[in-house]
Amino acid sequence: MTKITNKFLHFANYKDIPNWSVQYADEEDLGFTKKYPMARIGSFLVKSQDVIEVQDDIEYKQVTIKINNGGVVPRNNGATIKGLKIGTKRQHVVHAGQFIMSKIDARNGAYGIVPKELEGAIVTNDFPVFDVDAEKIVPQFLVLISTTDNFIEFARKCSSGTTNRKRIDIDAFLNQQIPLPSVDKQEEILKEYNANIESAIQKRNEIQFWASESQEFIHNKLGIKVKEAKKVESQLQFIHLKDTMTRWDAFVETFAIESKYKIENLGRFLLSISTGMTPPTSHPEYFDGDVKFFTPSDLGSEKYLDFSSRTISNIAITNKKARIYHKGDILFVGIGSTVGKVGIVKDEIVSSNQQITGFTVDSKKINPEYVYYYLLYNREITTADQSKTTLPIVNQDKICKIPIVVPPIEAQKEIVDFLDNMYKTAKNNEKEIPLLERKALMSFESQIF
Structure with missing residues (x-):
């Protein structure tokens, strides 16, 4: 016998026709548990x-919302903006x-409190x-439901418009039903979720603390004191023509450090140094290799550098269209906003683009x-001599x-051992x-699906 399911008539405004589908004419079944009463949002x-x-x-202060339950945050990094610069004059408080x-x-999960x-x-x-x-719902409970994968898929289905400006249908959102246990039960469910999130936050804070402790440790161990840079301004300055190829600043900057140990230029300990290069992109055979x-x-x-987002082929190396570095070499970002970042080469042979300079340290004289x-x-020391025009640059000469x-080799080894332990602990936390x-998300979803 054929079962016939009757539904009431539904009406849609003409402007909403692109959104119209039987999928959410009433509300969509998102797979929620049936052990709690259901309620319209x-x-x-x-x-x-x-x-x-x-x-x-x-x-005025303005607001934006991060996707994937990232939170409600101020726009413009918290800076206020004068009403004169705000285009839309009718706004919600x-x-x-x-x-x-x-x-x-x-x-994309942009909901919050x-x-x-x-x-x-x-x-x-x-x-x-x-x-x-x-009295009916804990706000965080609603945020977590609305940022589950199932709910986000529902939001995607009832959003319409041009490719990058699709907007959710608010009536469909408000008409959607979700499980609604008692407020006490909601708080009980959230308690386990929040306990796991708090543990994750604590581990993040510990990582930041250890990074700060590591810097303080190495400064104290070496007795480093950094003298602040001084700006020497004048109406007329002279500079050699050859120096304009790498440096032209509006002022001369002086910089110095003090330590209880001997201070040398890094170049005294380098066996080789070279800046990377990108093979010609017109030759596809130079890319996607090993x-x-x-x-x-x-x-x-x-x-230790173990992952690169890009690879090149051995052909590029054979044709000398790339520069190579070897296991144990140090790579140093010398150009761009992240100047001063470093890493140690893990593989036998790697390469880099022109923003990175690699060098080999004489391990007989200093611990790599x-x-x-x-x-x-x-980094305040290693990047102190960067150019102050357009892109920050620390070239080979400045490196x-x-x-x-x-310090003595024994002290170097002690510093490395201490920081290795801090590094390993931080990495373990990052994994956790x-x-x-x-675990927090699974504990929540197990209660509502």
């Missing part, structure tokens, strides 16, 4: 009507504790703001790993002139953080 959210006209002579979403990025520090900030109509009935090709984005997270840690934790403190975050 619109039954505990009420759209805020606190609207103002922006005044030209008043300073947000209040702490309200639920807020991005129409455009709802399909307005924090206290953003009380009174303003948003355009593209960021709907809702008062939450706290040789790792490092760029600045590949440096910074690991002591000590050099790595010295450069890592003393060779980096002042490096040279995503596991804790995943």
Whole structure:
């Protein structure tokens, strides 16, 4: 016998026809558990009507929302903006504790709760703001539900518009049903989630603390004192023509460090130094081979460089269209916003682009790993002589002139051992953080799906 399911009529505005589908005419089955009562989102959210006209002579705070449950944060790094510079004059005022979403990025998990520090900030109509009935739902509970993969897929389906400006249908959002246990049960579910998230946050804080401790340790161990740079300004300055090829500044800068140990130029300990180069892109045979090709984005997270986002072929090396470095060499970012980042080559042969300079340290005179840690934790020293025009640059000559403190070999080894232990602990924490975050999410989803 054929089962016939009847539904009530539904109406859609003409402007909403692109959104219309049977999938969410009522609400979509997102696979939620049936052990709790279901409730429409619109039954505990009420759209805020606190609207103002922006005044030209008043300073305003603005709001944005990070995707993937990244939080509600101030725009412009927290800086206020005069109303005169705000194009849309009709804006909504947000209040702490309200639920807020991005129409455009709802399909990317851009939902959140307005924090206290953003009380009174303003948003355009593209960021709907809702008062939450706290007697029915804990705001964080709603945020977590709305940022699950299943809910984000629902948001994607009911968003329409041009490719990069698709907006969610607010009526469909408010009509969607979600499981709604008692507030006490919601808080119980959130307790386990938050415990795992707090552990992840604590480990992040520990990593930052250890990085700070490591820098303080090496400074104290070496007795380093950095003298502040002085700007020597004058109306008329002279510079050799040959120097304009690498350096032209508006002022002369002096820089010096003190230490209880001998200070030498880094170049005294280098057996070789060379700057990388990118093979001609017109030759596809030079790329996607077996040789790792490092760029600045590949440096910074690991002591030993094990991953590169790009590779080149042995043909590029044979045809001398790339420069190579060997196991144990140190790579130094000498051009760009991340100047001073370093790493140690792990493989027998690697290459790099022209933003990176590689050098071989004479291990008979100085510990290469000590050099790595010295450069890592003393970027204010290693980049002090960078050019101050357009792109920051520390070229080969400036690298060779980096002042490096040279304690006895035994002290170098002690520094390396201590920092290795700190590094390993930090790396272990880095591995645990995503596991804790995943555990938190799984504990929450196991309760609602």
